[in-house]
Amino acid sequence: MRPEVVAAMMPVFTEHFGNASSIHWFGQHAKSLIDDARQHVAKLINAEAGEIVFLSGGTEADNLAIRGIAESQKSKGRHIISSQIEHHAVLHTCKDLEKQGFEITWLPVSRDGLVNPENVRGAIRKDTILISIMHANNEIGTIQPIAEIGRIAAEADIYFHSDGVQSTGKIPVNVKDLGIDLYSMSAHKIHGPKGVGALFVKKATTLKPIMTGGGHERNRRSGTENVAGIVGFGEAARLARLELMQEMLRVRELRDRLEAGLKSQIEFIHVNGENAPRLPNTSNIMVDYAEGEGLVISLDLKGVAVSTGSACSSGSLEPSHVLTAIGKTPDEAHGSLRFSLSTMTASEDIDFVVEVLPGIVARLRELSPYYKGNSGSDH
Amino acid sequence: MGYSEKLLDYFQNPRCVGEIPDADAVAEVSNPVCGDVMKLWVKVGDGRIQDAKFKAQGCSAAIATSSYATEMLVGMNVADARLITRDQIAEALGGLPASKIHCSVLASDAIKEALKGF
Numbered sequence: 001m002r003p004e005v006v007a008a009m010m011p012v013f014t015e016h017f018g019n020a021s022s023i024h025w026f027g028q029h030a031k032s033l034i035d036d037a038r039q040h041v042a043k044l045i046n047a048e049a050g051e052i053v054f055l056s057g058g059t060e061a062d063n064l065a066i067r068g069i070a071e072s073q074k075s076k077g078r079h080i081i082s083s084q085i086e087h088h089a090v091l092h093t094c095k096d097l098e099k100q101g102f103e104i105t106w107l108p109v110s111r112d113g114l115v116n117p118e119n120v121r122g123a124i125r126k127d128t129i130l131i132s133i134m135h136a137n138n139e140i141g142t143i144q145p146i147a148e149i150g151r152i153a154a155e156a157d158i159y160f161h162s163d164g165v166q167s168t169g170k171i172p173v174n175v176k177d178l179g180i181d182l183y184s185m186s187a188h189k190i191h192g193p194k195g196v197g198a199l200f201v202k203k204a205t206t207l208k209p210i211m212t213g214g215g216h217e218r219n220r221r222s223g224t225e226n227v228a229g230i231v232g233f234g235e236a237a238r239l240a241r242l243e244l245m246q247e248m249l250r251v252r253e254l255r256d257r258l259e260a261g262l263k264s265q266i267e268f269i270h271v272n273g274e275n276a277p278r279l280p281n282t283s284n285i286m287v288d289y290a291e292g293e294g295l296v297i298s299l300d301l302k303g304v305a306v307s308t309g310s311a312c313s314s315g316s317l318e319p320s321h322v323l324t325a326i327g328k329t330p331d332e333a334h335g336s337l338r339f340s341l342s343t344m345t346a347s348e349d350i351d352f353v354v355e356v357l358p359g360i361v362a363r364l365r366e367l368s369p370y371y372k373g374n375s376g377s378d379h
Numbered sequence: 380m381g382y383s384e385k386l387l388d389y390f391q392n393p394r395c396v397g398e399i400p401d402a403d404a405v406a407e408v409s410n411p412v413c414g415d416v417m418k419l420w421v422k423v424g425d426g427r428i429q430d431a432k433f434k435a436q437g438c439s440a441a442i443a444t445s446s447y448a449t450e451m452l453v454g455m456n457v458a459d460a461r462l463i464t465r466d467q468i469a470e471a472l473g474g475l476p477a478s479k480i481h482c483s484v485l486a487s488d489a490i491k492e493a494l495k496g497f
Contacts, residue, residue, distance in 0.1 A: 291415065293438035297382070297390065312413040312438040317478070328412055367396055367442060369407070369418035369434035 001232070002191040002343075004060060008235035009193065012228035020225045021214065022223070030227045031192050037234025044237045045164070046174040047200050053220040055211075058165035059195035062132075064221065065161040066198050068207035069130045069182070070097050073159070077127025078102045083115050083144075084325040085137050090163055090183075091321070094132070099281060107133075111144035112276040113326045117362040121152050130159045135167040135183075139322040139338055140273040141282025141329065143167065150179025159205065165189055165197075169240030170279050171248060181205050187229065191343065192236030193287050196229035251341050253281035254350050258339060260281055261354035263268035272326065281341040284309075285326070289365040289371040290335050298360040304353055307335040381438065383473025389443035394450045397432040407493035412481045415441040419449065419489040423497055428460055430450045433489070440475055440482035444468050448486035457497045461489055 007083055012033065018026025020034050038049045055061060070080065082094050086327060089092050092103045105123040107115050115133055124131075131153050136143045146162055153160035161182040167173060168183075169190035175183050183200035201207055213222030234361030238245075259271050268288035287295065299306055309320030311330060319333035328336075339353070365371040382390075399420035401405040407467025409416045422430040431452040436446040448468050452460055469475045475483060 048488070117384075260386065289436065291437050293440075294390070294442060297439040301387070301391070310413075310438070312415065312479075312482070317412050333493075334414055346494070348430060364436075366463075367434055369435040371434055 001188075001193060002236065002239060003233045004239060005192055005232045009228045010230040012231050014072050016227070020227060021112055021216065022369075029226045031224075033231050033234075034225055035241070037230045037237075040234040040238040040241070041185070041198050042200075042305045044169060044241045045185070045200060046140050046176055047183075048203065051203055052268070053201055053217045053352045054225060054233070055197055055217075055221045056195055056197060058087070058163070058184050059089040059197075061165075061186070061197050061199040062087070062161075062163055063093050064120075064210050065184060065205070066090065066097070066130065066132055066200075067181040068209050069159050069205075070102060070177045071159065071208035073129035074102075077125075077129045079128040081105045081107065081120060081123045081128060081131045081133075083107045083109060083133050085109050085113065085115075085139075085322045086132070086134050087138055087163055087165065090134065093142050107218070109142075109329050110276075111324050113137060113140050113273040113322070114276050115144050115146050117148040117152055119150050124152070124158065126196075128158050130161060132161040132163070135173070136161040136164075136171070136282075137322060138166050138231035139282075139320055140284040140326070141166070141279035143171065143274040143277040143279060146178050146180070153181075154179050155316070158339075164200075166279060166282070169237065169244065169283055170235070172244065172254075175200055177203070182207075183221070186302060187233035187236055188303060189195070190236045190240045193229050193232040196226055196233045198233070213293050222330070247343050248280050251343070251345065254345060255280060255283050255339075255341055255346065258341075258350045258353060259285070262357060266359040269361075272323065272328075274347070281345075283341070284337040285337045285339070285362055286323075286332055287335040287337060288332075289368045290361050292336050295337055295360060298364070299353075299357070302356050302360075304349075304356070306340075307338045308334045309338070380442075381476045383386035386440065386443045386472040386475075387448045387479060389472065390439040393442055395432055395446060395453070396434065398434065400431050402432075403466055404493045404496060406489045406495075408485060408488045408492055410437070410441070410481065410485050412484075413438070415482065415485055417445045417463060417485045417489045418443065419493045421452065422491045425452065425455060425495075426458075428454050435485070438479070439483065440479045441485050442488045444475075444483045445489070447472055448490060450486075452490065457494055460490060461488055461494055 018030035020031040028379040272284040292310030322334040402420040
């Protein structure tokens with residue numbers, strides 16, 4: 001978390017501990033803090049404050065959007081359009097709806113990791129009630145043609161949800177221009193606290209709540225507000241908006257330097273989604289003849305924290321569904337590394353990775369029976 | 380990940396890495412679960428394993444267990460070596476996290492495969 005975020009949250013624990021639903025001063029003060037945070041989050045995506053629903057995070061936002069529309073629209077139809085590279089919060093929610101009798105069209109993506117808007121148009125049926133396509137992919141960072149998909153959805157008068165957890169605060173987002181009806185956000189992705197997020201719900205959208213109770217958040221999400229978390233989210237959103245353009249350019253330059261540095265020193269590496277528009281802070285690199293978990297552990301021992309799409313690192317032992325969808329074999333996904341940069345990444349951090357990773361890769365390749373004409377190579 | 384110091388040591392400084400050009404047997408096995416691979420070269424004489432070397436492409440647990448098992452092999456008689464189990468290898472390295480138990484299978488499979496003909 002950013003220190004400014006922690007500083008904004010602290011007084012909420014110690015002084016402003018009122019319940020925002022109470023009518024006494026403490027309660028009303030907490031309510032005004034939430035209202036301020038709502039303004040900040042709304043401004044970050046050019047929404048109205050009244051269109052922001054605070055909840056527990058990106059996963060709940062995706063669940064509320066998808067289940068909320070499915071439940072409210074099921075008398076009109078039971079068909080949903082989504083993509084093969086969605087976050088598990090969308091993927092598994094839609095799969096759950098499939099079991100309840102909804103039909104999902106899972107659109108493929110190009111080798112660069114992009115959904116083709118024409119495929120969205122082609123998938124629309126009379127009974128389609130929702131299109132859910134993420135704004136930017138969490139593993140490879142590719143930015144989907146959301147504005148075009150938004151136009152197609154509006155023409156067909158179908159609700160359009162986009163998971164914006166990765167893109168919020170990283171690139172300019174204007175939900176009005178993009179034609180989005182529902183947009184998922186998460187605080188911790190912009191250096192806010194974990195356990196808080198928001199769903200943008202465009203005015204006049206009919207959404208059945210998944211949390212029922214005291215009717216908080218204009219009946220969209222019952223449950224006593226996480227005031228400190230929301231205040232932290234608001235501060236993180238305020239800072240993200242303030243620094244967006246400057247940070248976007250700075251981080252992109254660092255990312256490009258990272259990729260260029262690694263490519264110039266390590267043979268047989270590829271950048272996934274390289275030819276597509278990408279988030280400035282994401283780099284997904286595939287290293288042949290080395291395994292991702294071994295790379296992650298080696299980097300971790302040097303103090304660098306990255307992730308991998310290797311089956312060997314996932315509890316499920318399945319290779320990344322995103323890398324599979326862009327046409328990579330399990331063997332290729334095995335050697336993938338994902339670097340996530342942020343406002344907290346410094347130039348020296350990039351230099352350090354470019355300095356240590358080539359040696360790590362060389363060492364692991366020395367151990368590989370397949371590297372460079374070693375016998376048994378059909379890899 | 381919850382690896383022991385010993386396992387991390389075998390991952391970072393693996394013993395018995397390499398190939399034996401005049402090996403008596405070579406086994407190449409891959410892990411059906413995650414796709415890791417291990418290749419094992421053994422030199423056998425007088426019913427004993429005179430030398431063993433390995434190469435592996437896989438996660439840290441796969442590399443460490445491969446290295447440890449190969450080191451264990453050297454000097455063992457063939458009958459005893461056949462009895463090496465994945466659990467012995469994993470335990471000797473301080474145990475493996477639940478999701479990584481399958482990694483130690485690679486080395487025990489390679490040993491069985493390499494010693495098949497003896």
